[in-house]
Amino acid sequence: MADDVRLRGMPPTDGPRQDAPGARQGIRIRLEVAFADFRLDVDLDLPGRGVTALFGHSGSGKTTLLRCVAGLEPAARGVLTVNGECWQDSARGLFVPPHRRQLGYVFQEASLFPHLSVRRNLEFGLRRIPAAARKVSLAQATALLGIDHLLERMPDRLSGGERQRVGMARALLTSPRILLMDEPLAALDARRKQEILPYLERLHDELDIPVLYVSHAAEEVVRLADHVVMLGEGRVMAAGELRATMARLDLPTAFTEDAGVVVEGRVAEHDDHYHLTRLDFPGGAVWVSRQVAELGRVLRFRVHARDVSLADHQVEGTSIVNLLPVVIDEIVGADTPAHVLVKMDAGGTPLVARITRRSSEQLVLRPGRRMWAQIKSVALLG
Amino acid sequence: MSSLSSADWSAVWLTLKLATVSTVILLLVGTPIAWWLARTRSKWKGVVGAVVALPLVLPPTVIGFYLLLAMGPNGPVGQLTEALGIGLLPFSFAGLVVGSVIYSLPFVVQPVHNAFEAIGRRPLEVAATLRAGPWDSFFNVALPLARPGFVTATILGFAHTVGEFGVVLMIGGNIPDKTRVVSVAIYDHVEALEYAEAHWLAGGMLAFSFLVLLALYGRRDRTGGGLG
Numbered sequence: 001m002a003d004d005v006r007l008r009g010m011p012p013t014d015g016p017r018q019d020a021p022g023a024r025q026g027i028r029i030r031l032e033v034a035f036a037d038f039r040l041d042v043d044l045d046l047p048g049r050g051v052t053a054l055f056g057h058s059g060s061g062k063t064t065l066l067r068c069v070a071g072l073e074p075a076a077r078g079v080l081t082v083n084g085e086c087w088q089d090s091a092r093g094l095f096v097p098p099h100r101r102q103l104g105y106v107f108q109e110a111s112l113f114p115h116l117s118v119r120r121n122l123e124f125g126l127r128r129i130p131a132a133a134r135k136v137s138l139a140q141a142t143a144l145l146g147i148d149h150l151l152e153r154m155p156d157r158l159s160g161g162e163r164q165r166v167g168m169a170r171a172l173l174t175s176p177r178i179l180l181m182d183e184p185l186a187a188l189d190a191r192r193k194q195e196i197l198p199y200l201e202r203l204h205d206e207l208d209i210p211v212l213y214v215s216h217a218a219e220e221v222v223r224l225a226d227h228v229v230m231l232g233e234g235r236v237m238a239a240g241e242l243r244a245t246m247a248r249l250d251l252p253t254a255f256t257e258d259a260g261v262v263v264e265g266r267v268a269e270h271d272d273h274y275h276l277t278r279l280d281f282p283g284g285a286v287w288v289s290r291q292v293a294e295l296g297r298v299l300r301f302r303v304h305a306r307d308v309s310l311a312d313h314q315v316e317g318t319s320i321v322n323l324l325p326v327v328i329d330e331i332v333g334a335d336t337p338a339h340v341l342v343k344m345d346a347g348g349t350p351l352v353a354r355i356t357r358r359s360s361e362q363l364v365l366r367p368g369r370r371m372w373a374q375i376k377s378v379a380l381l382g
Numbered sequence: 383m384s385s386l387s388s389a390d391w392s393a394v395w396l397t398l399k400l401a402t403v404s405t406v407i408l409l410l411v412g413t414p415i416a417w418w419l420a421r422t423r424s425k426w427k428g429v430v431g432a433v434v435a436l437p438l439v440l441p442p443t444v445i446g447f448y449l450l451l452a453m454g455p456n457g458p459v460g461q462l463t464e465a466l467g468i469g470l471l472p473f474s475f476a477g478l479v480v481g482s483v484i485y486s487l488p489f490v491v492q493p494v495h496n497a498f499e500a501i502g503r504r505p506l507e508v509a510a511t512l513r514a515g516p517w518d519s520f521f522n523v524a525l526p527l528a529r530p531g532f533v534t535a536t537i538l539g540f541a542h543t544v545g546e547f548g549v550v551l552m553i554g555g556n557i558p559d560k561t562r563v564v565s566v567a568i569y570d571h572v573e574a575l576e577y578a579e580a581h582w583l584a585g586g587m588l589a590f591s592f593l594v595l596l597a598l599y600g601r602r603d604r605t606g607g608g609l610g
Contacts, residue, residue, distance in 0.1 A: 070507075070511055071510075072507050072510070072511075097510070097515075098507070098510035098511055099509075099510045099511075099512075099513050099514055099515050099516075099518075099519075100513075103511060104511070105507075105508070105511035107504070107508065111504055111505065111508045113505060113508070113509075113523060113527075114527070115526045115527060115529075124509070124512050124514070124522075125511075125512035125513055128512060128513035128514060128518070129513055170512065171511070171512075174511075174512060174513060
């Protein structure tokens, strides 16, 4: 992967806006739209940078919300402001048509123009913005997404993964103020997903464009997002910083059956004898199998609630490597009557355990109590 | 080929000219109608669609009859054209073009309409997110994607105009070099029992029509084409 491909032309926005709080920065979405059988009504203040996942099951309204932001649902009413630019204010009769909104949209099925070559597809948007506004060059976009060798092909000669990468490059080439992605991986099989994810992560790492990323796949969300909006039946169930939101216990069952937390750890030590790597995070450390990552690199991992158990003392003689001292925060019901979810604080990092109600009572768990969390496994997210 | 008299050649030439002019006008008039039909949610969609399709079911004499009345000295169109200094349209080439355009309209509108509908909303939404305005999207996305429909519409519009008889006879009559087209010339030959001459023209029409349909149905890429 060409590490020299950095889109230097895209600094963290221009000058003062980056640090100006409130009014100018941020994405304000206060929209509602009603269809015959579905109603979307959201009120959101999202950060003006980083990846925000719109997460929910099908029919939750996440794609509709994205389309409203793009201006593709003219029936939507309300207010929409993206980093200081107002695109819609129905009370004032303002509705900026989609082609005048500086956004990039990646559709679920790449939707390349079948009558144009890859190059002409990429140039379609690029040619329609003023030369002075072009912050991304064709060469940069194609290198970033690894599609240089496909330029002269027609879309029907591309694989699904290649098509999706071309779709992303095409959207980027309009130098958007915001990138909207509608389940860009959903139409792909597991292997193609793995092929695309690294490119998405590069987008995240190398561009400073806020991204709204629609997904129903928790694994994608925790791997890519910084913030998350959980949608259900057209309403916002929860919204906030990814780790805090994923650790929340007051969400509907639909979200708790797959409960867990996301932690970012810094590679602190490699143990070549046992083939392990230590990841440090605020309040503790975990050992994971040996990673090919240089010291100091930050890796994101997920700890499923079902992989965490609790003990009232530091257990000896266990095969479990990762033991952390924690303080119980909160205990709530889980997806079945037999289980409870226990939220804990591991020195600043939230953890969630899914244990049986019987264990909870036998251990006399209550908020404030000090316990030991045993982590059976962690899932590294790229 | 010596069996075609110069009058017959003149009828062939006139027919081709009429079909060409009518087809060009049909595409210019039919495309916006087809686009509107494909995109609108108006309650008038059904009415407009039905009116456009009327020539499919009406006898050509009915169309010709009303056109004759409308374009005549007492008809609204006739009064308008006279006021504009154009004169009256019946029994003129211009009148034949008007009749042909109305008569062949469904054969152009329907394939183009189907092609626009087959494209769906998505490519136009994509174009909008890539900064293309409505006209830009229409010319650079919708038209190229609807190309098979336009090929079908052009072939059908042209061929149907060439095969026109009833409307021509009603509003154009049978004026040599001005309004006598091949189909009328054949009718004249048969009336005069000139079967050899009739054969030449009729055989020519048969071959022409077959080749046109062969071109239509033989095309590999038929997406968006055809009537239906």
